[in-house]
Amino acid sequence: MIDLFLYIGLPYIAIIVAAIGCYRRMRYSKYSMTARSSQFLEDKQLLWGSAPWHIGILVVLLGHGIAFFLPSVWSAILSVPMATFIIETIGVACALLALAGLGTLIYRRLTSARIQAVTTTADLLVVALLFGQVLLGVLSAMNFRYGSNWSTGTVVPYVWGILTLRPDMAYVTGFPMLFKLHLIGAWLFILLLPFTRLMHILAVPFQYLFRAPQIVIWNTTRRRRHAVAATAKADSRREFIKGAVGVTGATGLLAIGVSSKAINYIKGAGGDLEAESALLEKKLKRLELTAEERKYELERQRNTMILVSTYKELDPVKGKYFIDYAMAPGLAFMGKDCVPIVLSAKCTHLGCTVSSTLDANGKVMCPCHISYFDITTGQPNEGAPAKAPLPQIGWALVDGTGKVVVSRIPGQSPQGEIKPDLLAQCSLYITKPGKATA
């Protein structure tokens, strides 16, 4: 029965009371939503109390908040053991920081006469409860380890159950007393929220982050002058620190990023045997190609005749590429009169290689700037970028015994007898310019 009250009744009472109370206080007493600064009564101990307390508790609450609002993200993060370890460590460290700060604040509130004068009973109650609550939290975290993990599957559904009006206290009744107290404490805080200085949680001073620093002082002329100077100094220091942090951070990140890339780059791909062998294979293939080309070059320097293809392989439409004596591409076709057509395939415009297939008009096209060349004359079409004709190349048809049957020097008519049945045994050679065919 008492459980039913503590885990279901109390939460609902707390939520309803807090909702109505907060609304009324926000609506009718907006300027009381404050923690009533006592900075100008005492500011030395305050710094060492307030700052650690707020930093610590905000981090801890952030952890609680993520677990509560994004449970799936939270458990995904925690599924990495190292992450759990780090989060638990941060949590406990921050809770201890908060406790230390709170201790300082309690000491200050109890010992300073000035502060005593402005302290209400509610303040003392809140601060004592807070101390107890954080202490319970730390003890729970230390006694029942990995709370961030186990609470995600128990406390989170319990609280969601309350909020979605499907309360289920089966999740919490089995908890150890230490943790039960922490839970009940949480509801108590929600209950107390509208009646105490805790209300300042709802007045988040975001604008403080962006405004210039202010110092609260008694307003006298002398002090004002000091304050102006101090503000200017603090301002310039703030700007400098901002700049320095920015530059250092950016430079650091840049250095890390760039050097990680650069060092790995210089280290190279070492160890990837497959890549190495693929590279080697590719290079070998290209070396072979290069070697082949060099052979062609040597052949053209030494020989007066170079084999293009057999006569039978020549085609009237699909030309055969070969490399001429200038190491430039050439094309060989079968002409209509059974006489081979042999001409350079290097476009006379800008030296691209023309295509090898005749179009419907009996022309080959250079794909670079669209010139059409008539293969019988080599002439480009009217208005083509190319002006000069493709040069004819001297050739010879040689039979199996090495005898030249027919030959042609560019600009002249073929020498020899053209007998198709005899030519079928022949092969087409190109002949070196300026050399008589043997």
Place this chain on the structure above:
Amino acid sequence: MNVKETLKKTEEYIAERLPVDKMNYASMVQKKEVPVHRLSWSYYMGGLALFFFMVQIVTGLMLLFYYQPTVSDAHASVEYITDHIPAGGLVRNIHAWASSLMIGSVLVHLLTAFAMKAFEKPRELTWVTGILLLGITFAFGFTGYLLPWHQIAVNATKIGLQTIEQIGAYLPGAMSDWPRQAKEIIQGEASVGQATLSRFFALHVIVLPLAIFAVLGFHLVSVQLHGMSKGIDEKPRSMEKFFPTFFLKDLRVWGFAFMVLYILGVCLPFESLFSYPLFEPFDPKGSTPDGIKPEWYFFWVYYPLELLPLWVILVGSTLLGFVLMATPWIFKNTNRKTLQLIAIVAGIYLIIMTVWGENIYHLFKG
């Protein structure tokens, strides 16, 4: 007497343009001031070009670790850098993007310096060295384009060099063969091959860097000696110190440029702007694939070259070169308004030819 006077005048001329007495820390760094006005942004363009050049040195050296300049290995080594070396693709991509960005900022620097009449006495030599740097930068682009030894690289280089040979048609008698001989001297053999690759590699990594260091050194020193040019006719809004104010602002621009470059380098492969078959290894026996064209920064001369007779381009570019080199003397008495107008027209021409050059080409040639 006359000789003496000429000598004296020459001496005075040089002394005014190279004020060596100002060659000290105080006047080059401490006292230098930069005017603040509506065109102040253009004071950053030269520095930006310098920054991209420094990126080119670093990434270029990194590529040099793995690149092999032989016709059989060049393409394979480039592919190996891109696919297998950690961050190799990134380094290569940054090198490609930074080259384009460098040339882009050099061009903007040229136009703004012209519009601001930054070549006024005593800055004539700064301008002339700037034009030399422009030429060297274009030469970097042209030689670097060949090194990957893929289809587009070799074929575009062939076309570029072939243009030289075509000049022969305009020359009389035996002289008509000279351009072809000149071309063969440049490419080292009858057609683009290993000799060309070796030569372009040497130019790209040794000759041009040495040349640019010398000219750039002079350019930078004279910029520091003479200070920033006033840039506008009115009185500037204010002056800011070169060091540290302007220097830090310059660094900020560089930081931003690096960010842009890095993001481009990571996200957008430079080669994705072309169709793939162009990046297959060059095959000396195959036919030339479609879509061979130079880099975008040559479009302004490439498309007119495709559309107009060669002699028009020859006369035009000779004239342009002459005008650029002689700008400080030709436009000595021109006011800034006119100069700005010319710069804007030139800028619009560059943009139109670079962006819509291909469309214009197809408009006339189908």
